[in-house]
Amino acid sequence: MDRLAELNEEAARHGLRVRAVFAPEELDGVPALDSGQPARTLALIGNVGSSLWPAFAASPEHGDGERDALDRWSRRIGTMIAQRLGARALFPFGGPPHHPFQRWAMRGGDLFASPVGLLVHAEYGLWHAFRFALAFAESLGDPLGDPPVRGDERSPCAMCDARSCLHACPVGAFVEGEYRVAQCVEHLVAHPQGPCVTAGCLARHACPVGRAYRYVPAQAQLHMRAFVAKLARRDSS
Ligand code: B12
Structure with a gap:
């Protein structure tokens, strides 16, 4: 099995894609591996919709009462897969x-960039x-076959005149570019x-x-509560 197929399989086991x-260039700022070798490939792994929820909900991190459960789960899974495949794991948090x-x-x-700052995908939206x-x-190698041709016309937002994401926030927190x-x-x-806490960000929901x-409500609530708790900690420290 080639390395990419192996990675796909490892990720899928945990509901990830x-x-x-x-192939990173110097300007991308990707750190070297622990061996000192430069990174020749960077792969980003994540969830689409609630794909991770069954695996996460069954994990020891979920419901252990400690904070940052999803980050701790991500660290454990990312580190484990990195060790198996001889890679270095890097985390968004x-x-x-x-x-x-x-x-x-x-x-x-x-x-693609969207007006609310989150990246948008033609199938998964926000x-x-x-x-x-x-x-x-x-x-x-490149899992998408030919290198993608970049251009805003391929973004779903390019065809969207309504920009409902920018109007859905009850306190107007999203202004284009801010x-x-x-x-x-x-x-x-x-x-x-x-509803922002119980169902998830309304700007995200407004995107067609x-x-x-x-996200399933349990996942939406976990993200929103973790986000508020993180900011509250930052303010009090
Ligand atoms: C700091 C941060 C925040 C801060 C806000 C930052 C800000 N002022 O905009 C807080 C804690 C508030 C936050 C909130 C959320 N975040 Co956030 N956040 C990050 C984090 C950790 C770092 C971003 C950064 O500073 N990068 C450093 C710069 C150098 O990197 P960059 O790639 O060039 O980053 C650019 C973008 O991030 C962009 N950007 C980020 N947010 C926004 C918002 C707007 C409106 C615009 C115009 C640009 C913009 O500006 C950065 C500088 O150019 C990233 C993870 C990461 N490591 O990237 C997640 C990340 C951006 N967040 C993410 C998410 C999902 C959220 C939430 C929706 C979480 C949630 N509740 O579910 C919320 C959004 C608000 C909401 N109502 O729900 C995802 C976005 C995924 C995607 N589809 O694109 C990321 C990538 C984390 C992840 N694990 O995937 N976030």
Whole structure:
């Protein structure tokens, strides 16, 4: 089995997918492997919709009462797969500084910037995220076949005149090119039983693309609560 097929199989075992693969250049800022060798391939691994939920919900991290359950699960799974495949695992959390996952994702996959800052995919819409990346010393090739041709006309947002994502936030936290984090968080804290917390970000829900991939309520709530808790900790430290 080739290395990429092996990686796909390992990821799928945990409800994860290989979301992007590319050959890093110096400007991408991908760290070297522990051996000191430069990374010749970076693969981004993540969930599409609630694909990870059954595996995560059955894990020891879920429900152990400790904080950052999904990050801890991601660290365990990412580290384990990296060890098996001789790669270095890199994570989207743990910063600042943060690894530029969104920039990396746009280098290697079929993902585009959206007006609300999240990356949009033609099938999954805004309902996907990254759990870890794996840096390999060897070339793994391109899973998408021909290198993707970049251009805004391929983005689902290019054909969307309604821009409903920008109008759905109850406190107007999204303005094209800007995300007013404080406004968003104040609203979430003031309305812990409101739809943003119980169903997930309303801007995300307003996007007409990828509705079949909307997170199950338990996952949406986990993300929103973790996000508020993280920011509350940052403010009090
Ligand atoms: C810091 C951070 C936040 C901060 C806000 C940052 C900000 N002011 O915009 C907070 C904690 C508020 C946040 C919130 C959320 N985030 Co966030 N966040 C990050 C994180 C850890 C670092 C981003 C960064 O600074 N990168 C460093 C720079 C150098 O890298 P970059 O790739 O070039 O980053 C650019 C983009 O991130 C972009 N950007 C990020 N957010 C926004 C928002 C807008 C409106 C715009 C215009 C640009 C923009 O600006 C960066 C600088 O150019 C990334 C993970 C990561 N490591 O990338 C996740 C990440 C961007 N977040 C993500 C998600 C899903 C969310 C939430 C939806 C989580 C949730 N609740 O479910 C929310 C969104 C708000 C909501 N209402 O639900 C995903 C996005 C996946 C995707 N589809 O693109 C990421 C990639 C994490 C992941 N595990 O996949 N986030």
